[in-house]
Amino acid sequence: MVALNVAKSGLLKARRKSFKGDLLLGDVNALPFKEGLFDKVVCMEVIEHLKFPTMAIGEISRVLKNEGSLILTTPNGQRLIRFILRMAGVDLKMAPTHVHEFTLGELLEMITRKGLKLIKVG
Template sequence: MASLGKTLLPARLHERLQVERWHVHEFIRRQAMPLMRRGMKVLDAGSGREPEQYLRQELLATGATLHTCDFCAGPGVDFVADVSALPFEDGSYDIVLSTQVLEHVREPQRVVAEMARVLKPGGHLFLTTPQSSPMHNLPYNFFNFTHLGLRLLFEKAGLSVKQAEPQGGHFTLLAYNLHWTMNLLRRKRMPWILGRPLILACQILFGFVLKAPLIWLDRFDTEVLNTLGWNLAAEKTAAFPAPAPEA
């Protein structure tokens, strides 16, 4: 069944209701893209194939040279490699992006160290990853992270964290979990006459009627102990180069 929001709503409003993506996209737009300009090299580490590269055109529009790297070959993938062993020389990139990748790697510390290694001194890493998320891309879903754990990984790799922001608060997470109900229902084998109306009702209730108020309520969650995930911006300190990953 097609997405009602994608069919009925303006693209920008539909994106805002996709709470699991909106906070990630806005973070890259606000924090990373303003730094990009012609002559700079940007690496999207763990980019996925082109259909998954949601910000590809916006990144290219900055004028920076964009390289994509993913474990699987496909359209839009420039380099096929494991992000724990990036095939680039030290200090190759001005900016490294890693969106919703770290939860899928076996050795997060090694991966963060590799991203730091390929950054130039003073270069920037922008990384997003879940704290609370349903299992996905099985069996390659190994970790969920708090911002405290991410800071430890970054600091050990010689990265100075400049900003850590949550991907929404408790009410955004609640909106996402309610929307997830549709995924559960689609997996159940129910008679068409029951299943289709039930899923449609959930799309309307959880995708529109309840989701917008929950997003609005999120402004009152100022402590943010319960969140979809974290967005971190970090800088590679020239005085503390990233250590080589352990063999």
């Protein structure tokens, strides 16, 4: 198991929480791994922070095996509360560290453009 983080503090936190695996400092837009290396990639609450999320998905696709899986989580840009507040004239701002807020359609378009297919939404 390998964990990659762009921030050293994230790696130190993983070590303190007893992560059992290799910890690497690096950038998801330039993964330091050969093609088709991983069976599974888990990317939790990351892509909304990236300037170039499509590039990151491309890199993840590159390092996944042909039948590999990507487990991806990100805040839902179509939350019902956001819609209701917009209709009431209230504009909710994104979290300050978020660069993007994705709809399901945007995510689907991004992953299919990079050669991945959607298996499940949950």
